[in-house]
Amino acid sequence: MRILTSFLLLIASSGCAVTSQQSELVEAGRPARIDTLKANIKKSGPIHLQKIVAADWTADRSGLINLNDPKAKAAGLTGGDEDIQIYFYVLDHPRFGRFFIDSGVSEVILKDPDHTPISSIVDSVMHIARLRLHQSTKSFIEKDPRPVKGVLLTHMHLDHIMGIPDIRSEVPIYIGPRESTHKNFLNMFVKGSTDELLQGERKLAELRFTGEHSPNHPRVIDFFGDSTLFVISVPGHTPGSLAFLVSSDDGPQLITGDTCHTRWGWENTVSPGSFTEDQQQNQQSLEWLKDLAASIPGIRVHPGHQSTEDGGKLENIGTR
Numbered sequence: 001m002r003i004l005t006s007f008l009l010l011i012a013s014s015g016c017a018v019t020s021q022q023s024e025l026v027e028a029g030r031p032a033r034i035d036t037l038k039a040n041i042k043k044s045g046p047i048h049l050q051k052i053v054a055a056d057w058t059a060d061r062s063g064l065i066n067l068n069d070p071k072a073k074a075a076g077l078t079g080g081d082e083d084i085q086i087y088f089y090v091l092d093h094p095r096f097g098r099f100f101i102d103s104g105v106s107e108v109i110l111k112d113p114d115h116t117p118i119s120s121i122v123d124s125v126m127h128i129a130r131l132r133l134h135q136s137t138k139s140f141i142e143k144d145p146r147p148v149k150g151v152l153l154t155h156m157h158l159d160h161i162m163g164i165p166d167i168r169s170e171v172p173i174y175i176g177p178r179e180s181t182h183k184n185f186l187n188m189f190v191k192g193s194t195d196e197l198l199q200g201e202r203k204l205a206e207l208r209f210t211g212e213h214s215p216n217h218p219r220v221i222d223f224f225g226d227s228t229l230f231v232i233s234v235p236g237h238t239p240g241s242l243a244f245l246v247s248s249d250d251g252p253q254l255i256t257g258d259t260c261h262t263r264w265g266w267e268n269t270v271s272p273g274s275f276t277e278d279q280q281q282n283q284q285s286l287e288w289l290k291d292l293a294a295s296i297p298g299i300r301v302h303p304g305h306q307s308t309e310d311g312g313k314l315e316n317i318g319t320r
């Protein structure tokens, strides 16, 4: 019995990686400094950005917002269903072509319950049946078939990789530091589904950031090397979580990923709740992103699963 208990404790403490797919460390773009980023982000840049609403969904507020935060308590926030959305972003760079940030939702998730890549246990926790699809990734690509050069993932939670089956397997998938390799107990339940979604000869490319992370100086990559797309390492929600600062033809845009899920969380600087791996680090990363946004005039901010007031209805972006 003692051996069994120790074994279970060992498993619980170590967990497993989110996928069995191998990743490769890649050099992409060039290291950037925060001050260069602030100095170089333009009022209007060359990237055409579209925010696509893939689906409506609901999730529990206790996962989306840290309800133990004094501000959440003062606001009287409690657990219960919160309406959210699943987005992906399409970036068209005049020289480097089309990239996605996150992946949307594939039709295979919803079409055929017998062949969905999502396991039944994950399905029951994530309430996949509540997903209301607006536009699958496949239908977007069919309507606008410009080749996708790469997918940049804010992180590898299932609701951010559900569109991968609709994307050609040779398209590289860029991820943050240790995102696919760090171990977590909960990964034991999602690894099978993650592997299914990433099926095939996928190129998982882990971005190489230089230097050490510090909460006041997150590491940054100038992805195209022309100060139009900055990739920012914001660990906390997951170790490899990424945020993106885009110099778009509609002004500077900050895509936070799930460092902040909700509009309320962004406006009140309160990090996510139980969906986050490292609460304290997530809060530090969120506070840093808030400071960054405050220092860039005219910036529009896009939290992971809801729209902010000044961000507007994001589906309006890029459809002028």
Ligand SMILES: [Zn+2]
Pocket: 155, 157, 237, 258, 275
């Ligand atoms: Zn997440």
